[in-house]
Amino acid sequence: MATGFVCDERYFWWDTRSAGLFMPSHPAIGVEPDAHAEGPATKRRFRNLLELSGMLKQLTPVEPREATVAEVARCHSMEHIERMKALSDDNGGDAGELTPFAPGGYEIALLAAGGVIAAVDAVVAGTVRNAYALVRPPGHHAERDRGRGFCMFANCTIAARHAQAAHGLKRVAVVDWDVHHGNGTQWLTYDDPSVLAISLHQYENFPPDSGYVTENGEGAGKGANVNVPLPAGSGVGAYTAAFERVVIPALRRFRPELIIVASGLDASAYDPLARMMMHSDGFRDICAQILAVADEVCDGRVVVAHEGGYSQVYVAFCGLAVVETMAGVRTIDDPYLAMAAGLGGQDLQPHQDAMIAEAEALVANVPAP
Numbered sequence: 001m002a003t004g005f006v007c008d009e010r011y012f013w014w015d016t017r018s019a020g021l022f023m024p025s026h027p028a029i030g031v032e033p034d035a036h037a038e039g040p041a042t043k044r045r046f047r048n049l050l051e052l053s054g055m056l057k058q059l060t061p062v063e064p065r066e067a068t069v070a071e072v073a074r075c076h077s078m079e080h081i082e083r084m085k086a087l088s089d090d091n092g093g094d095a096g097e098l099t100p101f102a103p104g105g106y107e108i109a110l111l112a113a114g115g116v117i118a119a120v121d122a123v124v125a126g127t128v129r130n131a132y133a134l135v136r137p138p139g140h141h142a143e144r145d146r147g148r149g150f151c152m153f154a155n156c157t158i159a160a161r162h163a164q165a166a167h168g169l170k171r172v173a174v175v176d177w178d179v180h181h182g183n184g185t186q187w188l189t190y191d192d193p194s195v196l197a198i199s200l201h202q203y204e205n206f207p208p209d210s211g212y213v214t215e216n217g218e219g220a221g222k223g224a225n226v227n228v229p230l231p232a233g234s235g236v237g238a239y240t241a242a243f244e245r246v247v248i249p250a251l252r253r254f255r256p257e258l259i260i261v262a263s264g265l266d267a268s269a270y271d272p273l274a275r276m277m278m279h280s281d282g283f284r285d286i287c288a289q290i291l292a293v294a295d296e297v298c299d300g301r302v303v304v305a306h307e308g309g310y311s312q313v314y315v316a317f318c319g320l321a322v323v324e325t326m327a328g329v330r331t332i333d334d335p336y337l338a339m340a341a342g343l344g345g346q347d348l349q350p351h352q353d354a355m356i357a358e359a360e361a362l363v364a365n366v367p368a369p
């Protein structure tokens with residue numbers, strides 16, 4: 001069965017304005033205006049590579065729609081939603097912290113959340129087996145009352161809530177392989193045993209002081225939040241081991257009816273906003289692990305939603321590897337792969353192994369049905 005693909009020209013029109021990497025440019029602090037790291041180029045090049053490689057023709061288009069206010073309000077306060085609309089209708093602004101956006105951004109952010117919702121609808125209805133939503137802006141840092149880290153609304157969590165409310169799914173897992181902590185997903189579902197939130201990320205990157213292995217859920221949700229804060233420098237060996245030893249056993253235990261992947265491609269060796277060493281074959285491997293456990297527990301239902309990824313050239317190749325894996329086909333080779341795979345320290349290192357062992361101990365506490 002087919003793999004669905006959500007995209008829309010408007011996603012590339014989300015305007016993060018000028019910045020120095022992620023810092024707002026201003027003469028008073030010496031930051032010269034430049035393209036913001038979260039610009040359209042990385043994602044547009046990903047879509048372009050899907051076309052050039054022939055992959056796009058093998059995917060089933062899934063039309064996005066704007067999420068409704070009621071759907072967004074399952075995760076965000078009305079104050080936040082109304083403030084975003086007011087800023088967007090005026091001259092844009094900052095959605096909270098480090099999240100600049102231009103006029104019209106509100107509607108594009110609704111379309112991003114709605115794009116993941118549309119992917120969920122297609123997968124649950126069975127019109128496609130799985131789906132990749134190449135949406136923008138990203139969502140996994142957005143919190144109930146504010147945007148953070150380039151995110152206005154919590155796309156994946158809004159889609160998980162939609163799966164529960166509209167389709168009656170009882171258990172949904174969100175696996176976040178973006179290199180930054182999925183704080184939004186975590187705090188929006190922290191006391192809720194019906195959503196298993198798993199985040200693998202670089203230890204103490206963004207947000208600061210967030211994503212520790214001890215943040216394990218609370219109340220009825222105790223055990224349903226799993227963080228794997230991998231040390232800087234982790235490569236394919238660490239990611240593969242973390243999936244084999246933590247993510248997959250946790251999913252087997254939780255038995256979700258749908259798996260949503262928050263797919264940041266910023267753990268790559270060439271990303272400017274993190275210090276990890278993943279490459280396209282690494283993403284191929286962890287994606288294959290997710291698909292295999294999905295076959296086992298939820299009829300292969302997987303929605304992958306785009307999050308971060310800031311390497312101008314390499315996001316496209318990592319993304320292509322993920323989409324190829326989902327569709328079960330191969331197209332063109334990654335010309336950067338040999339260089340990235342040859343970097344020293346790709347194998348699992350002892351200090352990485354020790355961290356993974358800490359997270360491994362959490363699997364027994366994941367709530368089983």
Ligand SMILES: [Zn+2]
Pocket residue numbers: 178179180264266307308309
């Ligand atoms: Zn990220």
